[in-house]
Amino acid sequence: MITIELPRALGPYADGRTRVVLEEPCTTVSDALRALGGHSPGALDRVMDERGQVRPHVNVFLNGESIRFLSGLETPTPDGSSILIVAAVSGG
Amino acid sequence: MTQKTAANGSGVMLLVGTMKGAFVLRSDAKREKWKAEGPHFAGETVYALSHDTRNGRNRTYAATQSFHWGATIRTSEDGGRTWTGPERHPVRFAEDSGEALKQVWQIVPGRADEPDALYCGVEPAALFESRDNGETWTPVEGLLAHEHRPKWQPGGGGLCLHTIVLDPENRDRTLIAISAAGVYRTDDGGRTWTARNNGIRAEFMPDKFPEFGQCVHKVVHHPARPQRLFLQNHWGLYRSEDWGDSWQDIANGVPSDFGFAMQMHPHDQNTVYIVPLQSDEFRCTPEAKLRVYRTKNSGASWEALSDGLPQSGAYETVLRDALTADSLPVPGIYFGTRSGKIYGSSDEGDSWQEITDGLPPVVCVKAA
Numbered sequence: 001m002i003t004i005e006l007p008r009a010l011g012p013y014a015d016g017r018t019r020v021v022l023e024e025p026c027t028t029v030s031d032a033l034r035a036l037g038g039h040s041p042g043a044l045d046r047v048m049d050e051r052g053q054v055r056p057h058v059n060v061f062l063n064g065e066s067i068r069f070l071s072g073l074e075t076p077t078p079d080g081s082s083i084l085i086v087a088a089v090s091g092g
Numbered sequence: 093m094t095q096k097t098a099a100n101g102s103g104v105m106l107l108v109g110t111m112k113g114a115f116v117l118r119s120d121a122k123r124e125k126w127k128a129e130g131p132h133f134a135g136e137t138v139y140a141l142s143h144d145t146r147n148g149r150n151r152t153y154a155a156t157q158s159f160h161w162g163a164t165i166r167t168s169e170d171g172g173r174t175w176t177g178p179e180r181h182p183v184r185f186a187e188d189s190g191e192a193l194k195q196v197w198q199i200v201p202g203r204a205d206e207p208d209a210l211y212c213g214v215e216p217a218a219l220f221e222s223r224d225n226g227e228t229w230t231p232v233e234g235l236l237a238h239e240h241r242p243k244w245q246p247g248g249g250g251l252c253l254h255t256i257v258l259d260p261e262n263r264d265r266t267l268i269a270i271s272a273a274g275v276y277r278t279d280d281g282g283r284t285w286t287a288r289n290n291g292i293r294a295e296f297m298p299d300k301f302p303e304f305g306q307c308v309h310k311v312v313h314h315p316a317r318p319q320r321l322f323l324q325n326h327w328g329l330y331r332s333e334d335w336g337d338s339w340q341d342i343a344n345g346v347p348s349d350f351g352f353a354m355q356m357h358p359h360d361q362n363t364v365y366i367v368p369l370q371s372d373e374f375r376c377t378p379e380a381k382l383r384v385y386r387t388k389n390s391g392a393s394w395e396a397l398s399d400g401l402p403q404s405g406a407y408e409t410v411l412r413d414a415l416t417a418d419s420l421p422v423p424g425i426y427f428g429t430r431s432g433k434i435y436g437s438s439d440e441g442d443s444w445q446e447i448t449d450g451l452p453p454v455v456c457v458k459a460a
Binding site: 009010013041042045046047049050051052053055057058087088 | 158161178179181184185187189190191192193
């Protein structure tokens with residue numbers, strides 16, 4: 001089981017939820033995000049672009065660590081992992 | 093002469109896109125007092141707005157870009173008072189294209205005889221079309237696969253397709269402009285595209301008159317004389333009488349031929365408006381005077397319009413889609429600045445008033 005925590009901005013695209021529990025097997029962050037897209041394609045659209053890359057100003061954390069400093073989307077997700085998606089500190 | 097149905101009864105609705113959301117300004121036909129609503133999409137960039145009255149519609153489109161969550165197109169059915177957005181971003185490149193949408197720069201309703209068609213220009217430079225009122229969009233492959241594409245270079249705003257000029261008499265002919273690739277035209281419904289930059293200079297290139305690579309900022313025409321085009325270039329003002337096959341310099345009497353914005357008079361095919369800027373480095377109004385320039389003779393001469401506009405200390409910038417005209421019998425002309433001001437004229441530019449101040453940087457103004 002993997003849990004994905006979404007920012008409030010994405011709640012409307014996930015049936016109003018900001019916490020999505022994935023029951024399907026997910027061995028990597030990529031698997032988990034694609035599973036999220038199966039339930040909530042609008043939420044995934046806002047996290048990843050058409051190329052399947054995390055948008056530049058979105059941060060994805062696995063169990064508290066940014067996946068940018070792990071193995072990116074191929075970072076393994078042990079059972080019970082928590083994925084946190086947040087808007088990066090950016091803008092103007 | 094086409095008289096659009098104003099979305100605000102017999103008055104005027106100004107759609108204003110800014111770096112921090114969209115605003116809607118409304119006035120009656122006198123255009124003396126305005127009420128502002130907004131911001132809609134607070135915090136999001138709104139580079140393109142469009143109003144569609146074909147087939148009795150009262151639909152407004154807004155291209156919005158979240159710094160974090162990507163770009164999409166939202167719609168309003170009540171004159172911009174309330175908006176809805178799609179579940180998924182409707183304008184998207186194919187997954188295997190290697191491209192990702194950054195921004196929608198232009199939304200243009202299709203011709204009168206294709207009432208369900210819409211076109212949009214995007215960054216990275218591509219043209220998308222919809223045949224179902226914007227429900228679904230597909231890229232125009234003939235342009236996306238153009239042999240010049242690998243050599244197109246981004247301008248200061250990115251590699252964007254910002255201008256779409258439809259031939260109202262010929263569905264197969266469309267002209268587009270890309271910064272910095274120049275003008276391209278199709279005569280076969282989008283299957284093939286040919287660069288149409290003969291006579292347009294590229295000041296920043298070793299060859300000043302290349303086949304392509306120009307940084308064209310805006311192209312306009314009058315539907316009653318579609319083959320005659322006016323063009324504001326990154327240095328240069330031009331007119332074409334042959335759908336862009338050739339271009340003639342018309343920078344006759346302007347303080348600078350650099351600028352972004354250009355607007356056609358809605359009822360007079362010889363009258364065009366521009367807002368010159370001092371240089372591509374400074375990009376502010378020359379001599380710190382805010383002046384709109386108007387030609388009434390297709391570019392043979394230009395006159396400064398300054399009555400009511402600040403003539404000292406005005407370091408203003410008006411961007412390519414921030415100059416517009418309404419379609420009332422005596423048309424109003426409007427523009428927005430990067431400093432967040434909106435100015436309007438209800439007498440074709442002869443005199444001006446400040447409509448509002450204090451908005452976020454204005455990137456787009458459209459009258460409906």
